[in-house]
Amino acid sequence: MAPVFEPHQVDAVMRAAAYRRLDFERAVIWSVKGENDPVITSLAEPFPSTPIFNLSTLEMLPLELVLSICLFLDVRSFLTFRQVNRRARVIATSGLHEYRRVAQYGLESLYAVLRTGEGIWKHYTRLLCTRRCTVCGMGFSNFLHLLAATRCCFLCLNSQPPCLQVTSLSWIAFLVPGKHTGQHYRLLVEKLQPFLRILRTLPGAYGVGKRPDVVRTSRGLLVEWNQAVNVVRSFGLESEDGRNFVQHPLWGYYVSTTLPLFDRADGQVQYGVSCKGCQCAYEDQAARYGSDHGGVLWRRSMQVYTQQDYLDHFVHCPWAICLWEASKGGTVQVPDSKEVLWRSRPLKWRKKP
Ligand SMILES: [Zn+2]
Ligand SMILES: [Zn+2]
Structure with missing residues (x-):
């Protein structure tokens, strides 16, 4: 049987029969196309001029050790370190190919990580090179669930299996007996903070409908469901299995963004079709x-x-x-x-x- 298409027709096949679903990307945290492009070069490259100052006491450590420490920093701390001086910028950029990869190909997700909370490079760059949905294990998946720190497909994100469920911090705080407003609430949040990964949601439009399902103008605090159950249990509070937790079908979108795949084998970046x-x-x-x-x-x-x-x-x-x-x-x-x-x-x- 004759092949359906010849190798030189691959681009034509993709144009005729495949398309990129930008409505999926609109459903989660997103920025206007090209909005982040001007900063790519400054994020992905060191300054061309030679560094004048060194890293002081940090220079006493072997470079490999400094790079290893960088991998365990959260994203914000890493970028702060990178801004210390030109030497730090050279080490952080040229020394860490993981970082350059993220700055070049995962800027949209980097933007989401920076604005919503924290992430660790080592984990994050590994996800950039992971192809499959870590929940269902099927095919290519193009979403990053920021709270669960995992790659997932749209079907899993939409169906919200237990490992991707989120709930609001205010509801967890509400389970603690006592007043739930003002100073008491702030103290409670401080008390719970070390035990929970907390994500500050971003204003914006969310959902896959022709009109946004939700247009949020304020920010809220969301936490991972399983973590919340453990915290509630450790505090000896009600709702040990999370039965009383509030859940919203769109909250999964508030804590997710798109994540392309960087294929180590051929150096190509895949956004998905x-x-x-x-x-x-x-x-x-x-x-x-x-x-x-x-x-x-x-x-x-x-x-x-x-x-x-x-x-x-x-x-x-x-x-x-x-x-x-x-x-x-x-x-x-x-x-x-x-x-x-x-x-x-x-x-x-x-x-x-
Ligand atoms: Zn088909
Ligand atoms: Zn999946």
Whole structure:
């Protein structure tokens, strides 16, 4: 049987039958496309001029030890160290290829980490090179759950399995007997802080609908569910299994951002694509028999692939092959469905509040 496409037609196949789902990226913490570009060079490169001052007592340590310490710093402390002087900038940038990788390819997630809380480089850079969803283990996943510090796919983020659930700090504080306002609340938060990873949510629009499900104008404090259960248990309070914790279906979006994949093998960065063919098939099925969220076709339409994974999928996807044939080998533009057009619109269409 003749191959469905020739190797030189890979780009044409991707244009005709695949698309990048920017609506997924709009659902979580995001910034307007290009907004962070001006700072990439200053974050990813040291100053060209030679350092004049050294790191004082830190110079007594072997360089490898200094670099190892850097890997265990939280992101904010690491960037503060990098700003000490030109020597620190050279060490932090040129010495740590993990850092350069994140500054070059994971700036969106770096932005989210910096504005919401803390993360450790070693953990973070490992996730940048992890392909699969660490929750379901399926395929390529393009989200970083900041509180759970894990990579996950959209289906897992949306379904909120126990390991990705979050709850509000104010609710945990509410479980502690006594007054829950003003000074008492602040003291309580200070008391709980060492035991919990706390994330300050960002104002913005969240959700996958055509209009944002929620436009937040203020910031709140969210914590990981499992950690909260342990803390509640250690304080001898009620709700040991978290039954009384408040949960909101969108809170998972507030604590997540997109994370591309840096493929160590070929040095390529993958943002993920979805199949136009599967989406068309789902739309056709929905028009005939009604929406079937959770069905096989719906799940296929929600799947995100790396380029190679997509090409493997493409040769077995009859609907994608139909699109490819309609495009006459990528030489004719086949109109996309309204849904595909909407999903692939640039992020700037919806302004931040
Ligand atoms: Zn998953
Ligand atoms: Zn498909």
